[in-house]
Amino acid sequence: MKKKRRKTASNKVNNYQRKKERPGYYFILLSVVWVTIFVYVPLIMAVVRVFQDYNTGEFIGFENFDYVLKTPTFINSFKNVIVLSLIITTLMTVFSFGFASLINKVTNEKVAGITKALIYIPNLMSGVIIAIIFNLLINEGIGLFAAIRVANNKWPIKFTTDGIWPYISIIVPTLWVGIGYNTLIMLAGLLNVPKEYYEAAKLDGANSWHLFVHITLPNMKNYFILVISAQITGNLQMLEIPMWITGGGPLEKTMTPTLYLFNTFRDSGRSPNIAIAGALIIMIIIVTMNIISFRLIHSKKAEV
């Protein structure tokens, strides 16, 4: 039977295309079934539950949303995570681009190769291990910085509670894990910019600032959007690093929405349906942001 179809397919364009269609479904079938069961079913369950009262199962409209939006911890955690995301995303973008530009100037291929391999290593670390590593640096009882302070006859800094240190104690590890990966992405972007552009501009007397603004930036726009949107998406969901380094403290100053919701889920005393409402709000924000960044990337292609 198969043979027959193939024969007609090679003769008629229409049949050829129709024949081509069917295996397409076979190839994608598993993934569609899988995400339906393990992503969309729980999502629909969540959407149903968010309109229900946890104890009675009664439909109560938007009350759960109303409640979570009036919970001070949740609102504060949002403010915290927005500030943290903005700082981390900005620093990550600047650092990864700057570092990529430096590596791009390294002409020795071996040196560049080794550098690229080494800087990716932090990416292999789990949240559990990141917390352990940074604890050995910032812990006031056993950490390196405390030891340095003590050696200079000063009190150790309480990194997880004093002043702005809790923020720094979250920002630095987050940057550390992601810097290698993002540098490699930026580097890919830099290599994608045609070298002739630079040469032509230099002949016209452009200085390095001009080159950056008029050649590098526009040609790397998609890479910047990619890094920035992935960063914001990821940082808005920050969970493990705040959980294990500051625990959301002091006084919920470094509490993030995801951490708050996670704690709520585990605390049997509070209604999980309210937390689901909060989690759906986060999802709406992330989806909206990503639609915007996809549009931005797309619009650029249309121009070119």
Place this chain on the structure above:
Amino acid sequence: MMNKHKFKKMFFKYSTYLAVALITLIILFPIIYIIPFAFKSKSEFSSLHDYTWLPKQWQWNNFKYVFQVNVNGGKFLNALISTTIVAVIGTILVVFVNMLAGYGFARYNFKGKKILFGFVLFTMFIPGITIMLTSIRLCNVLGLTNTIFVLFLPGVASGFNVFFFRQYFYAFPDNLEESAMIDGANAWQIFSRIYLPMSITPMVIVGVGSFMGHWNNYLWVTLTITKNEEYLTQVMQIIRSLSGSPASRHGNGIVIAGTLVSLIIPFLLYVIFQKRIVEGIALTGTK
């Protein structure tokens, strides 16, 4: 005598190299820094006054003690084996399912393709926390909780990995399969004989990423493995439980020793595939 221009050029070249080396060193510093701590005895963590980076006495026993710790009835060796099994099965499934889907979306035209692709891709933007609770409920209903399946089944298909494979298969020229079709190869043969051998790089990238994801898994494990099942204890549970109670008998040294042991397999994997991973990340950014 060196002329001014040449000197300037040399200066820039070497200061670039120096800066790159310095930044790389700063990035690696935390990892290098913790290594000697795996060999410190408990007493060396008690005071900051005679703080030294290298241990005064090398306590190799820390590595022995690590293997005696018991979490949820499982010991470290159990956890290393169990996590490896979970990660290997999970990785094979992840590569298989997502690669097929990426191939289907890239190389075939069919009705509803756009909608189905959007359907799969959209899962990328659904935060884990949003479906966490109901996923656990679902796994309960399906009877997966407290079995090995809950550790790898739910995460198999992902929008990002399908997208990643699709980008890769998209780049092949159209006429690649034509000669094979004329030869009478069927769809599966075209995929497995022509495309599969050329797709080692994306397979390695998604595969290593998936392996690391399973290896580093902690939260999902603690949420879905609630009974003491010694053969289901995962590596990060051991590490986390060590670091949660460092004041225990052997002190902080054992936490770092455990950490280092847990990094051996990921590290070997990275060393083996490093070149493909680093090159392949460029692919992530291409569209």
